[in-house]
Amino acid sequence: MRLLLILCMLIYGLAMLFILLYSVAQAHLLYRFRLSQKQSTRPAPPAPEVWPTVTVQLPVYNEKYVVERLIDSVAALDYPADKLEIQLLDDSDDETTEIIKKTLLQYPYLKFQHIRRANRSGYKAGALKYGLELAQGEYIAIFDADFTPQPDFLKNTIPYFANPNLGMVQTRWTHLNKDYSLLTRLQALALDAHFFIEQVGRNNQHAFINFNGTGGVWRKTTILDAGNWHDDTLTEDLDLSYRAQLKGWQFLYLPEVESPAELPPVMSALKSQQFRWTKGGAEVAVKHLGKVLRSGKSLQTKYHALAHLLNSSVFVAVLLASLASIPLLWAKVNNQLPPAAFEVAEVMLLSFVVISLVYFQANFLGKSTGINRVAGFVLYYPLFLSVSMGMALHNAVAVWEGWTGRKSAFIRTPKFNLEGRKHTWQQNFYLSLKMPFTTYLEGLLGLLFLGVATWSGAQGEYVLLVFHSMLAVGYLLVFYQSVLSYRRS
Structure with missing residues (x-):
């Protein structure tokens, strides 16, 4: 049992470390963006x-x-x-x-x-x-x-x-x-x-x-x-x-x-x-990461290329961290692992704060007023983060296929022309009627994390309560919206 818990801690730690390193790259991009805003306008x-x-x-x-x-x-x-x-x-x-x-x-x-x-x-x-x-x-x-x-x-x-x-x-x-x-x-x-x-x-x-x-x-x-x-x-x-x-x-x-x-x-x-974007990104990473690292580019450029080409792999990290967190929660409640291990893991959650700053800045570059931007961000960003987590299983499968070289057809994204309100999405001829097996797994994961979140709250583990609640909301929303979209009238 202890060996299994150590393995889960290792998986959780490596996954959160990957997310943290990715967030460092995002923070630097935010800094460079802010720097570009202070520079003179390009003629x-x-x-x-x-x-x-x-x-x-x-x-x-x-x-x-x-x-x-x-x-x-x-x-x-x-x-x-x-x-x-x-x-x-x-x-x-x-x-x-x-x-x-x-x-x-x-x-x-x-x-x-x-x-x-x-x-x-x-x-x-x-x-x-x-x-x-x-x-x-x-x-x-x-x-x-x-x-x-x-x-x-x-x-x-x-x-x-x-x-x-x-x-x-x-x-x-x-x-x-x-x-x-x-x-x-x-x-x-x-x-x-x-x-x-x-x-x-x-x-x-x-x-x-x-x-x-x-x-x-x-x-x-x-x-x-x-x-x-x-x-x-x-x-x-x-x-x-x-x-x-x-x-x-x-x-x-x-x-x-x-x-x-x-x-x-x-x-x-x-x-x-x-699926196409995340799997394709993983395929390109396999194809070009070695060439980039062997090139004469600067260390900073290589670091950003690494984060760029592996950004779809964040979904794998989220999936692994979320699953590993369940036995670790049990271990913490039952004093099976030292508290210091969890304190380090909680520090790594700061990476989500950094990523949130990137989205907050982007949200402020729209055409709406400042008050509307803040209200919109407060309303939509937690849902965005939850749905992104809820997409982790679907996108992790795509990344895994890209890493392992499994080939698949180029599946186009159905277009709708809803901007002109000429059609309703339910009438779209190109929508698939076949719901993939992973959709059912998303529903089960939603129920699983709903139960874990309830238990987290009962045990007073409020950091993990937030994490598991967002996972529950994300997976259940993705499942519900998936079921609706595969049903065509």
Whole structure:
């Protein structure tokens, strides 16, 4: 029994140490972000005398709800028509293809190319690579189907490529349907922290940043020099980003340029997206961590790359720490382990305070008033943290598959076009009807931690009471929302 408790203490300690080290990186990113705010505003470069040719790539697969909106938005780009080439990289096998054909008839004056492949080999990466072989543009802008780029997007990004060493420009995602539901508000909170704090903090110190898969522009020669698009991970964007930066190309992040997009409004769609992101991140970590650590980059840059590539592994740490905390709680109540061990563990909980500061700062960068921001943060952040914990099992499975090299198909995230209220999410044809087995486990974990939280309170263990209560709320919310989203009327 004692050996088992020591093993649980070791697992708990290592998991919390990993979270603490990750939070140190987050704290430094917050510091660099704050430093960037005190620096003089970056002047926009002058427009080129002659605008270069740009190819806009729109990878599409079964997007009947949003593809017309996408085409209309791209057609409205304020850029010389003779310098603009737009590729519809259409791998669809449903009515999306006919919608594209009909919509393109409205824009005979633009260079739209409706490109169909013989098969869907390589998924999104394969489509982008196929289109790149046909692209005439010196620069490649990429938008996913749920994005609606602003008319001045290209004129706000292309001038920066006057720097011959610049390989990619990424812009900040904003949210078309942030206020649609509690779930979309929580997602916006998470993404804003990434796009306000993390991307700015990394770029400010010339650390590795990532192309976010959409809402960015590449120099075509950068893509080719880095080895073109690869389809051996589920996050081809992160993979190419690291390959290009390891080759010496510079990246630029422009938080002032907005790229509006739709957030998944239901749990099953969010889980599909999260699984792809977390598993793909783990795959890229396996692929590139060794190269990064052996590179000539500074120790600080390597540390941030380590935290960047392993950020999805935080879910594994949360899952292990939460499960190990149950026997440790029993041991503490029954005096089976020295109190000092728990005091050290409680100090490590400070990492959650640091991470909370990152989200608090991001929350204050929105457009609402100060009072509304504080009220919104107090209301939504505890729920966000709980739901993030409740996603630990689902995302930990994805990370484990990425670490162990288990391959899976590129599962697209269903799009809805709810911003226009043209459809309800229940009518979405692309929603899955099959609920995965892990959803039932999430419900059981919710009940387990509910019982443990009740026991924690009864024993006067109030720190663990908060921890276990948040786990219970998170798992039960994720389970409930999952059950609802897999049931279609």
